Amino acid sequence: MNRIRKNPIFIIVSFFLLINVFFIITAGDSFFQLDNYFYVLKQTAMIIIVASAARFL
Amino acid sequence: MTGNYDLSTGSVVSFAGCVYALMIKSGMALLPAGIVAVVVGILIGVINGTMVAKFNFPPFIATLCMMYISRGVALILANGATIRDNMPPEIGNLASRDFLGLPIFVVFIIIALLIFVFIEKKTLLGKYALAIGGNKNAAFFSGINTAAIIFAIYVIIGGLAGFAGVMSASRLSAGDPRGMVGFEFDVILAIILGGTSLSGGKGSVIGTFFGALVVACLGNGLDMLNILTFWQSILKGIIFVLAIVLNEKVMKNISKKTVAAARA
Numbered sequence: 001m002n003r004i005r006k007n008p009i010f011i012i013v014s015f016f017l018l019i020n021v022f023f024i025i026t027a028g029d030s031f032f033q034l035d036n037y038f039y040v041l042k043q044t045a046m047i048i049i050v051a052s053a054a055r056f057l
Numbered sequence: 058m059t060g061n062y063d064l065s066t067g068s069v070v071s072f073a074g075c076v077y078a079l080m081i082k083s084g085m086a087l088l089p090a091g092i093v094a095v096v097v098g099i100l101i102g103v104i105n106g107t108m109v110a111k112f113n114f115p116p117f118i119a120t121l122c123m124m125y126i127s128r129g130v131a132l133i134l135a136n137g138a139t140i141r142d143n144m145p146p147e148i149g150n151l152a153s154r155d156f157l158g159l160p161i162f163v164v165f166i167i168i169a170l171l172i173f174v175f176i177e178k179k180t181l182l183g184k185y186a187l188a189i190g191g192n193k194n195a196a197f198f199s200g201i202n203t204a205a206i207i208f209a210i211y212v213i214i215g216g217l218a219g220f221a222g223v224m225s226a227s228r229l230s231a232g233d234p235r236g237m238v239g240f241e242f243d244v245i246l247a248i249i250l251g252g253t254s255l256s257g258g259k260g261s262v263i264g265t266f267f268g269a270l271v272v273a274c275l276g277n278g279l280d281m282l283n284i285l286t287f288w289q290s291i292l293k294g295i296i297f298v299l300a301i302v303l304n305e306k307v308m309k310n311i312s313k314k315t316v317a318a319a320r321a
Contacts, residue, residue: 012251048265
């Protein structure tokens, strides 16, 4: 359990979920919609594609 | 992962986007124009890779130079203004396309993640990059061509930045020579948040994906709360610092555990 807690992926996924819960509560239903998540992914696509390769540097 | 970095990505995206927009404007079809933009990115990757891997320039200096050069050339090509006038509407075709009900950009993300997870887990390039980041000298003396690996990674990044330029121009239906400022820092922030060590040797593609999602969700959520972009920029800076501190702490912990386990 301790090993999982110190895993960087576990930390970032927890942080991601926490942010989502926060914005679902504060920003309302408009945040928690499939269309909005697609919009976020479309906006981030370029960063994700370049970062996936850049992390090998 | 190898302890290097690329600060020129934002300018290359903008430069390739301008090249793509100019090609489309001059009447070229989408695919050849896209290929030209990707080749432009690859060429800049080759220059970056040559400076860092062959001539041992510090990556900060080499990629900073290319950042300014790419931005300057983009501004010259576009005459300092956004390339939008008389632009054929087909330029936006790529961004508006769907595949199996998913926006095409989401499909690109899935493909990129699959390819890079495969490279990370199953190929020599991924394993050698990890080894170089762990200890460059040890990797070199064990027979790994460290310069070739670093060069190859710079070329791949250049090509992908070129492709991102095509995506960007398609989304905006224009080539923006002043766009994508701060893109390189978003990339580095996503990588650090995803748990990749700044000094090299550790990290994962999936972590980077979630790191980028955190940055994007924060921006999107704060937009919905009507928080000004100036404040978002400050918040991003604070997260950057916290991520670096947390990154170093977690990495130190992992290293200590590894050393202790090796001694036991």
